[in-house]
Amino acid sequence: MIALSEMLQAHVLIVDDQHANVLLLCELLRNAGYTRVSSTMDPTEVAGLHAAHRYDLILLDLQMPVLDGFAVMAQLQAVEPSGYLPVLVLTAQPNHKLRALQAGARDFISKPFDLVEVETRIRNMLEVRLLYQRLAQHNQLLEQTVTERTAELRESEARFKSFTELSSDWYWEQDAKGRFTNISGPVLEMLDLQLADDGLTAIATPGGRDAGQRRELDELIARREPFIDFVYHRIDAAGARQYLQVSGEPRFDQAGRFIGYRGIGLDITARAPDTLP
Known part of the structure; x- marks a missing residue:
């Protein structure tokens, strides 16, 4: 009124x-x-x-x-x-x-x-x-608020990405179908993956990753669960055992719909190899 x-x-x-x-x-x-x-x-x-x-x-x-x-x-x-x-x-x-x-x-x-x-x-x-x-x-006012909020989210996302890239060896983002939409660092090499012809879909390659650990990580992602400091090992091209630590989180939109994963990884081989399995 x-x-x-x-x-x-x-x-x-x-x-x-x-x-x-x-x-x-x-x-x-x-x-x-x-x-x-x-x-x-x-x-x-x-x-x-x-x-x-x-x-x-x-x-x-x-x-x-x-x-x-x-x-x-x-x-x-x-x-x-x-x-x-x-x-x-x-x-x-x-x-x-x-x-x-x-x-x-x-x-x-x-x-x-x-x-x-x-x-x-x-x-x-x-x-x-x-x-x-x-x-x-x-x-x-609503349009201005949405514009400002969008800018804040983009800035926050940029800061997050910058921080994760500085604090890790690699960073990745996937969409809801598991396709890689953003990669920084040797993600595919460390996960023993290669991209299909579409440049997005990852295909497992015969590599040095332990099959049981690969399956365990895949099951966590399939259940859309977060994982923190998941450690696995692989055999690199020189035949040496390499220890890697990976963390990831599922992403959801405002309506609660799953939209993918993002995560970081570290090569921890040199950190404490004697204490690792």
């Missing part, structure tokens, strides 16, 4: 080539408590005035010399970036009402004026207009 005090501060423009009508509407609005009421009897000024002041409501007479109300609305369309014309037309011609609504007007007031109807229609339209503006502001 829009508070009455907020509506009374709305910026209203009255456009009519009849001085008596301008005076009547100005007096009506000011007596009702509206504090920002402007007027013009020159329809050629309306588009420029709206571009400068962005009125919350324009009371627009349809029958005016030089430019009629339909021509004025066409000009307003060109300067209103939102496409929403805050126009309440004033007309004595019943057959003009539908055409005015099709041209972008939001409502109409019939001449001669019924002052109670005029005040009611103005208040109703201002409430809708201000709610529309509030929604637009909310959407803009």
Whole structure:
């Protein structure tokens, strides 16, 4: 809901080539408590005035010399970036009402004026207009918040990746199908894998990894479980036993859907080979 005090501060423009009508509407609005009421009897000024002041409501007479109300609305369309014309037309011609609504007007007031109807229609339209503006502001704030949050997440992800690359010998990311989407360091060599022709799918190669340890790690990943400091050994190209330590975590999106794994690995052969199996 829009508070009455907020509506009374709305910026209203009255456009009519009849001085008596301008005076009547100005007096009506000011007596009702509206504090920002402007007027013009020159329809050629309306588009420029709206571009400068962005009125919350324009009371627009349809029958005016030089430019009629339909021509004025066409000009307003060109300067209103939102496409929403805050126009309440004033007309004595019943057959003009539908055409005015099709041209972008939001409502109409019939001449001669019924002052109670005029005040009611103005208040109703201002409430809708201000709610529309509030929604637009909310959407803009939401979009800005999402943009800022996305930037923060990307920065955080970059910091995480930088840290893991500095603290490990290799880093990898996989999607939900187990395909490698990001590799840093000798990931494939250390896991005895090679990529298929698609450049993403990993294929186990005959290598020096212990079959039981390979199966144990594969089962952890299949169950989408995290693993910390999982140690395994392999025989390198020179025939020497190599000890490796790997950690990984499953990743999920905001809806809780599994989207893959990421992890790091270290060559710990030189650290304490006598204590390792």
